[in-house]
Amino acid sequence: MCPIFRALLGVLAVTSVTFFVLGGGLSQVATSVHRAGVATYTGATWFVASVTKRDLARSYESASTTYERVSDTNTEPFAKRKKNVRILIVPGHEPFSGGAEFGGIYEREWTYAIGESLREILSMNPRYEVMLARTDTAWHPALLSYFTDEAADIEAFREAHKEEMDALVRDGSIPPDLHEVHHGTASTDAALHLYGINKWAGEQNIDIALHLHLNDYADRKSTRAGEHAGFSIYVPLGAYSNGEASKDIADAIAARLSAYHATSTLAQEASGVVESRPLIATGAYNTADHASVLIEYGYIYEPQFHAPELRDLVAAEYAYQTYLGLQDFFGDSVSGTYGSVAFPYDWQGAIGKERGVPVYALQAALHHLGFYPPKNVSFTDCPITGVIGPCTKNALSAYQQARSLSVSGVLDGATAEALQNEFGVRL
Ligand SMILES: [Zn+2]
Structure with missing residues (x-):
């Protein structure tokens, strides 16, 4: 403490x-x-x-x-x-x-x-x-x-x-x-x-x-x-x-x-x-x-x-x-929540962003889907930071592969659209 x-x-x-x-x-x-x-x-x-x-x-x-x-x-x-x-x-x-x-x-x-x-x-x-x-x-x-x-x-x-x-x-x-x-x-x-x-x-x-x-x-x-x-x-x-x-x-x-x-x-x-x-x-x-x-x-x-x-x-x-x-x-659980306020997000608007709110949202969303942190890596080594790095790139690659998208490890238009389909979009 x-x-x-x-x-x-x-x-x-x-x-x-x-x-x-x-x-x-x-x-x-x-x-x-x-x-x-x-x-x-x-x-x-x-x-x-x-x-x-x-x-x-x-x-x-x-x-x-x-x-x-x-x-x-x-x-x-x-x-x-x-x-x-x-x-x-x-x-x-x-x-x-x-x-x-x-x-x-x-x-x-x-x-x-x-x-x-x-x-x-x-x-x-x-x-x-x-x-x-x-x-x-x-x-x-x-x-x-x-x-x-x-x-x-x-x-x-x-x-x-x-x-x-x-x-x-x-x-x-x-x-x-x-x-x-x-x-x-x-x-x-x-x-x-x-x-x-x-x-x-x-x-x-x-x-x-x-x-x-x-x-x-x-x-x-x-x-x-x-x-x-x-x-x-x-x-x-x-x-x-x-x-x-x-x-x-x-x-x-x-x-x-x-x-x-x-x-x-x-x-x-x-x-x-x-x-x-x-x-x-x-x-x-x-x-x-x-x-x-x-x-x-x-x-x-x-x-x-x-x-x-x-x-x-x-x-x-x-x-x-x-x-x-x-x-x-209290046994009065909130329904229909992802447990995070970071997403849904306007994923198209997150394209090209290297840090900040869009990246935090992306990491949290990939986590919710089971891709972040990447396989065999702990949350301690890949926390949700809002900064693009190897953790996010690897997680994105795994996601793209799983959704049959072209694998680049980078958020592109098709990947953003796929994410939008998963969660809906909040503008
Ligand atoms: Zn204190």
Whole structure:
């Protein structure tokens, strides 16, 4: 994951001398845990589920289909009475700081672009009430005032949950986190904001939080592109209150992303969906009652993030696939979709183009038809980049051969017409 999150793992493991009295809800959870007497790390439940797939499905089914606009400016953005499924989109990192960076491209700008696109798509479904946690310049006013006014309570909330976990570890109910690094004593703003979001989301009855990120890894030389590629989704431990529902959502989104993108080649992310105990965004110390997933769409140095002409398309593509995954999760799948916004395309208009949107569309379409990446080559070696190269030429040749066209590896009129017949055309 990106370096800021590694840093936060250290921050959240702060040992504190302050003990805060637990709230009623938390005590109840503790009681249930002790009664259940669960102790093993894998496959066990430490906490009573705060959200389940069935709860969410029921909310979705019974959601009002009258469109509820969520205020972008009001400090109380949601309607008093909850009638829809509430989704909070959190573009990774602070508006002006944090996150990965490569070649003048900032993760925090990309996560906002994807977030804005995702908000747009989700908002078309009246069953959702959608809030974007920040723009490219500021946190949503509701969160901004919460971070400031409730800073002490947020810290108390974190401490209470940490104490809770520590006590369960001490009495042997749950195992210690061997990966926890104990250093530092001060909380950063970024950590406070993430705990604040968890606390606020609970008070606002948020159902699902989607934390959006681009990936990086710690020991990459900052001036050079790294060796890893692909997406991964981080989820809370299955043993947390929100573990199971979050995992189900992540699996559904991963299935849609993996239709057009490689899963991460980093060993610990190879499964695509990765459990994390100390990640704040997904509920470190069991601080999230809502389902929460953290999506790393790709590595910051991957080519699709470095072509300005692809920016809108790539943001929309990731957002759309995230939306499709959510719809699959809710059992309300979108029909008649190729799973990509890149095509159908005006293929005649793509003739002679070496890069950009037309090439991205061509690669995605060839992928959908099973020709891209070329035979015996992986998605990692031939990602959808929007740039013509050997991958696209080989894939086009295979397509032309399969459709009995003259084989050139180049998009010509006859090939464009064949593609048009496959998909129809969108002008
Ligand atoms: Zn990040």
